[in-house]
Amino acid sequence: MGRSLVPQMSPTISSWIQGLILTAHSRQSSSNPGVERSVCGVAELGPLHHLQKRRDLSAILSGIALVFGFIVLPAAYYFVYSLQSLELNSLDLWRCIYLNASANTFVMVAAARSSGRLDRQINLVLSSVIMAHGAVAFLTLALRIYYSNQLMFVAALVSVAAAMALLLMRRQFHKRRAALLGGWHPIAAKLRVDFDHLDSPPVDLRIYDMILTTTAEPPTGWADAVTHAMLAGKPIRHVAEYIEEEHGIVSVEHFHLEHLPVGGLTSYQARKRAMDVFLVLIGLPIAALFLALGALAVLVTMGRPIFFIQSRVGLGGRVFRMYKLRSMRSPRQSVEEVATLKGDARVTPIGVWLRRFRVDELPQLWNVLKGDMSIIGPRPEQPVLTEQYREELPAFAYRSLVRPGITGWAQVRAGYAADLQETKVKLSYDLFYLKNFSFSLDLQIMVRTIGTLLTGNGVR
Numbered sequence: 169m170g171r172s173l174v175p176q177m178s179p180t181i182s183s184w185i186q187g188l189i190l191t192a193h194s195r196q197s198s199s200n201p202g203v204e205r206s207v208c209g210v211a212e213l214g215p216l217h218h219l220q221k222r223r224d225l226s227a228i229l230s231g232i233a234l235v236f237g238f239i240v241l242p243a244a245y246y247f248v249y250s251l252q253s254l255e256l257n258s259l260d261l262w263r264c265i266y267l268n269a270s271a272n273t274f275v276m277v278a279a280a281r282s283s284g285r286l287d288r289q290i291n292l293v294l295s296s297v298i299m300a301h302g303a304v305a306f307l308t309l310a311l312r313i314y315y316s317n318q319l320m321f322v323a324a325l326v327s328v329a330a331a332m333a334l335l336l337m338r339r340q341f342h343k344r345r346a347a348l349l350g351g352w353h354p355i356a357a358k359l360r361v362d363f364d365h366l367d368s369p370p371v372d373l374r375i376y377d378m379i380l381t382t383t384a385e386p387p388t389g390w391a392d393a394v395t396h397a398m399l400a401g402k403p404i405r406h407v408a409e410y411i412e413e414e415h416g417i418v419s420v421e422h423f424h425l426e427h428l429p430v431g432g433l434t435s436y437q438a439r440k441r442a443m444d445v446f447l448v449l450i451g452l453p454i455a456a457l458f459l460a461l462g463a464l465a466v467l468v469t470m471g472r473p474i475f476f477i478q479s480r481v482g483l484g485g486r487v488f489r490m491y492k493l494r495s496m497r498s499p500r501q502s503v504e505e506v507a508t509l510k511g512d513a514r515v516t517p518i519g520v521w522l523r524r525f526r527v528d529e530l531p532q533l534w535n536v537l538k539g540d541m542s543i544i545g546p547r548p549e550q551p552v553l554t555e556q557y558r559e560e561l562p563a564f565a566y567r568s569l570v571r572p573g574i575t576g577w578a579q580v581r582a583g584y585a586a587d588l589q590e591t592k593v594k595l596s597y598d599l600f601y602l603k604n605f606s607f608s609l610d611l612q613i614m615v616r617t618i619g620t621l622l623t624g625n626g627v628r
Contacts, residue, residue, distance in 0.1 A: 225342050229280035229334055236330065237273025242266055245319060260314040267307065268323035271300035272330065279331035280338065283377060284403065285413055291608035293331040297324060347373050348407065349390055350382035358411050373397035380407045416581060417596045418603060423563050427603050433569065436605060441571075443607075444543050448533050455530050462493050462527040469518045470494060475531060480548035483571045487551055488540040491531035495519025525621055532574050544610045545573030546598040557591055564591075567598050570605070577601035577609070580616035 245265045278296040282289045301324045308315040346363040348356060356363075363380065369389040373379050374397050381387070381404070386394045398404060412418050418427075448455075466474050473494060480490040496514040515523065522528040535541040541548065546567040549557065557564040573579075578597035585591040601609065 225338065226281050229338060230277050233273060233276035233280050233330075233334060237269055237276055238266075241269045241272055241326065245269065245323075264308075264314050264316060264319065267304050267313075268301075268319055271304045272323055272327050274300045275327040275331050276334055279334040282335065282338070283342070283344070286335075286339070287604075287606060287608040287612050289335055290332075290611055291606065293328065293335065294608065294611075296331070297327045301327065344377040346378045346380050346410075347371070347376040348380050348382070349394075350387045353382040353407060355411060356380075356382065356407050358415075359407070360414055369393055374400045374402060376402065378403045378405065378410070380405055380410055382407055412600070413604075416577065416600055417593075418599045420561060420563050420592060420596055420599065423566075423599050425566070427599075428566065428569065429603070429605075433605075437570065440542060440544075440607075440610075441539070444536050447543060448536050452533070455533055458527055459493075459530040462522055462530065465518050465522070466494055470497070470516060479551055480572065481551055481554045481568065482540050482548055483568060485565075485568045488535070488538075488548075490535055490540070490548060493522055493528040493531060495522050495528045529574055536574070540571070542571040542573045544576055544613050545570050546576050546601070547579055547594075548572035557588070557595075560588055561592060561595055563599060564595055566602060567595070569602060575613060575617045577613055580613055580620055 242262075242265050245268070246261070249261060249265075275293065275296045279289070279293050282292050301320065304320065304323075307313075308320075344361050346359070346361050348359075348363045348365045351367075352365065356365075359380075361378075364376075371393060373393045376397075379394060379397055379402055384406070386404075394404060463474050476492045476494040476496070477489050478492070479487050482488050495516060496519060497516055519528070532541055536543060554564070576598065577600060578594040581597050582590070582594045585594045
C-alpha cells in the first residue's frame with residue numbers, strides 16, 4: 169500500500185485549530201453528553217459528541233474562509249493594484265476586487281464543508297471553481313463593468329490553492345464516524361474509520377458521516393432511518409464497497425466486467441486524449457531539456473544505442489513500440505530476465521539516477537503524442553508477459569480497455585512488479601482505476617507521482 173503524500177500542517181496552525189475545536193466542544197459537553205464507547209480500552213467520544221465536533225470544525229473552517237475571502241484577499245488584491253500605479257475609479261476597482269473575492273469565498277466554503285473520498289472532494293472543488301469564476305466572468309460581461317484578466321486568472325488560482333489547503337485542514341482534523349447496520353461481517357474488521365455497530369432501531373442515522381451495511385438491502389426496521397439519512401445527504405454504502413474505495417484497491421477474484429463504467433468510457437477517453445496532447449505540448453520545453461541531458465549522459469557513459477525500444481501491448485491489445493532512455497548495460501534476452509529486479513546488477517550508475525527521477529521515461533511523451541499511450545493509465549506490459557498474465561489472471565485483459573500510461577494508480581501505490589504475485593497486486597489497483605476513472609482521480613495520481621519523484625519510492 170502506498171503511504172500518504174499529503175504534507176503535514178504546521179504544528180502552530182494545527183494546535184491552534186485543535187484548541188478552537190476543543191474549546192467549542194467543551195462548551196457543549198455539559199449540556200449534551202452523548203454516548204461513549206470504549207474500543208481497546210480507550211474511551212472514545214460517542215456519535216453525538218462526534219456530530220458536534222464535526223459541526224464545530226465546519227463552522228471554524230467556514231469562518232476562516234469568510235475572513236480570508238472578504239478581508240485578507242481584497243486587501244492583497246488592492247495592494248497588488250496599488251503597486252502598478254493604475255488610475256482607476258475607486259468604486260470600479262473595489263467592485264472588481266470583491267466580485268472575484270466573493271468567488272474565492274464561495275469555493276473555500278464549499279471545500280470547508282465537503283466530506284467523503286479525496287478524489288470526489290477534489291472534483292467538488294474544481295466544479296466549484298468553474299461555477300464561481302464562470303459566474304464572475306458572465307456577470308462582468310453582462311453588466312459591462314470593469315474587469316482585469318490578470319486578476320480573474322490569479323483569483324481562480326487562489327481559489328484552487330486555498331480550497332486545497334482547507335481540504336487538508338478538514339481531512340487532518342475531521343475523524344469520520346460511520347454507522348454499521350446488519351449482522352456482523354468479518355470484512356468490517358478492515359475498516360479504517362471509527363464506527364458503531366447498531367443492531368436495534370430506531371437510531372437517528374443523520375448524526376453519522378456515512379451509513380454502511382453488511383447486506384444488499386437495509387436490515388429489517390431500518391428503512392425509515394436510512395431514508396431520512398439519505399434525504400440529509402448521507403452516503404449509504406455496502407461495507408465491502410466502502411473498504412474497496414478506502415484502500416483504493418479491488419479484489420481480482422470478485423471483479424466482473426459489469427463493474428466497469430463502459431457507458432462513459434468512450435467519451436472519457438476522447439476528453440482525456442485532448443488533455444494528454446495539451447499537457448505534452450505545454451510541458452515539452454522543460455521535458456526536452458531533461459531528455460537532452462539524459463541522452464547526453466547515456467551517450468558519454470554507455471555509448472550507443474541511446475534509446476531502448478521495446479514492444480508493448482496497448483489499447484485494444486494492439487502492440488506498439490515504446491521508447492525509453494537506455495539505463496542497462498545489456499538488453500534483455502529471455503522471459504526470465506524481462507522483469508527488472510530490485511538492485512538489478514544490469515542497471516548502470518547513471519541508469520540508477522535516470523530511473524530515480526524517471527528521466528528514462530521521458531521519450532514516452534512521443535508515444536503519448538502518437539496516441540499509443542496516455543500520461544495516466546495502467547503501465548504497458550510486453551506481449552509475452554501479457555499472454556502469461558492473462559492465462560493466470562483473466563481480469564488482466566481488462567487493462568487494454570484504456571490506453572496505457574507513463575504513470576498510473578498502480579504505479580504510485582504499488583510500484584514495479586517482478587513476479588506474478590506482485591502483478592496481481594498491481595492489477596488490483598489497475599482495476600480500481602478502471603472502475604473509478606475520472607479527472608479528479610487523475611489529478612490525485614499526478615500529485616502522488618510528484619511525491620514519488622521526490623522520494624524515489626518504487627525505483628528498481
